[in-house]
Amino acid sequence: MDLQEFRAGLDAWLAGHEPELRAESGPGAGLDEEMRHLSKVKRMAYDAGWMRWGWPERVGGFGGTTLMRAYLGEALAARDLIEPGIYSMTEVLAPTMIEYARPELAAETVPRLLRGDETWCQGFSEPGTGSNLGSLACRARRDGGVWRVTGQKVWTSLAQYAHRCVLLTRTGTPESGSRGITAMLADMDAPGITVRPIRAMHGRDEFCEVFFDDVRVPVDRTLGEVDGGWGVAMDLLPYERSTSLWHRGAYLRQRLGHLLATAPDGAFDPAELGEAVQAAFAFHARSRETQHRMARGERLGPETSVDKVLLATTEQAVYDLVAGAVPADIALGDGADGDRWRTEFLYSRAATIYGGSAEIQRDIIARRLLGLEGGR
Numbered sequence: 001m002d003l004q005e006f007r008a009g010l011d012a013w014l015a016g017h018e019p020e021l022r023a024e025s026g027p028g029a030g031l032d033e034e035m036r037h038l039s040k041v042k043r044m045a046y047d048a049g050w051m052r053w054g055w056p057e058r059v060g061g062f063g064g065t066t067l068m069r070a071y072l073g074e075a076l077a078a079r080d081l082i083e084p085g086i087y088s089m090t091e092v093l094a095p096t097m098i099e100y101a102r103p104e105l106a107a108e109t110v111p112r113l114l115r116g117d118e119t120w121c122q123g124f125s126e127p128g129t130g131s132n133l134g135s136l137a138c139r140a141r142r143d144g145g146v147w148r149v150t151g152q153k154v155w156t157s158l159a160q161y162a163h164r165c166v167l168l169t170r171t172g173t174p175e176s177g178s179r180g181i182t183a184m185l186a187d188m189d190a191p192g193i194t195v196r197p198i199r200a201m202h203g204r205d206e207f208c209e210v211f212f213d214d215v216r217v218p219v220d221r222t223l224g225e226v227d228g229g230w231g232v233a234m235d236l237l238p239y240e241r242s243t244s245l246w247h248r249g250a251y252l253r254q255r256l257g258h259l260l261a262t263a264p265d266g267a268f269d270p271a272e273l274g275e276a277v278q279a280a281f282a283f284h285a286r287s288r289e290t291q292h293r294m295a296r297g298e299r300l301g302p303e304t305s306v307d308k309v310l311l312a313t314t315e316q317a318v319y320d321l322v323a324g325a326v327p328a329d330i331a332l333g334d335g336a337d338g339d340r341w342r343t344e345f346l347y348s349r350a351a352t353i354y355g356g357s358a359e360i361q362r363d364i365i366a367r368r369l370l371g372l373e374g375g376r
């Protein structure tokens, strides 16, 4: 199937199944309900074949261009059938598994993620480690055929729902920095793992603290080389800033369209409206190029930091516009859409933090793309 046939077939399928794919309880029903609904959408899309296109056959896919995956998430977000933050975790984690896991492990686990039978999480950040990821301390010690993991992760999105975790651990000495890190796939029901959800300011327990107390992870769950986890992480982060952002961009355009259609007359400052629209189009143009580079098989790298800066700028410009247009909805959360605008406005503040903060992205752009070395 080529991309054109895929798009036409998917659009027709979505039109025929939209009532079933729409969340019964509507947007803003809470994270438990959203996760249940997401699994249903992924299962339906997988069983109908759409979720399998764009993924390699060795992990249950049908092959084809990665642009199919970009279009599927875009089409679902544009129809308001998914929330891209939770949908696109697959785009962040599955490519890494395909590249770095044993082929049998990837073949066994990735189809379950694609079909929505499993949720996975990303265990990178720690209480003392965010932007300075190379200093992480969660320790893994080799003991025969297992790694024994002890330490803590934090801000781990969806960990309370997750069956597996793509985990970064310290296997070298504490001073080994980025050279002593090993990546592995841990089962979240392994003895010794404790998950404590954290309530964020938008009222959702979207992320968690995760504690590891002598947790055993089989050595054949190692991703990439022992002490080579830094390379795994550096390859994963550009994925976090490519197709998943494309999906988020589609969602933001849909929400902007909804705002323009429903806000009272004269609700917008024309300059702010112009800025939000311009930011959305700038991101769209940039991310489109990234999707095509990925489809051509080019390796994504630090240039995806530009996509992340543009996406975060768009997200905050759109919700600043919302705040100006429907201020009572934001302040009180009881507008026609319930508290959805308020929840989304508050969450938009995180756009300059998750996936690497805006300052760190600009630092990467300055040093690695523009060659402005500065002090480091």
Ligand SMILES: Cc1cc2nc3c(=O)[nH]c(=O)nc-3n(C[C@H](O)[C@H](O)[C@H](O)COP(=O)(O)OP(=O)(O)OC[C@H]3O[C@@H](n4cnc5c(N)ncnc54)[C@H](O)[C@@H]3O)c2cc1C
Residues within 6 Å of the ligand: 121, 122, 123, 124, 125, 126, 128, 129, 130, 131, 132, 154, 155, 156, 157, 158, 207, 350, 353, 354, 355, 356, 357, 358, 359, 360, 363
């Ligand atoms: C909604 C959300 C979901 C997340 N989900 C996950 C997840 O699933 N898994 C996961 O592992 N992590 C996750 N994170 C964590 C995220 O990756 C980190 O918050 C982020 O990398 C920043 O790290 P930090 O919070 O430790 O802040 P810090 O690194 O302590 O930074 C604090 C401030 O200092 C600035 N700063 C730091 N160093 C520099 C520097 N060298 N130059 C200039 N400024 C600097 C930063 O830009 C920031 O403004 C999530 C975060 C959010 C908000």
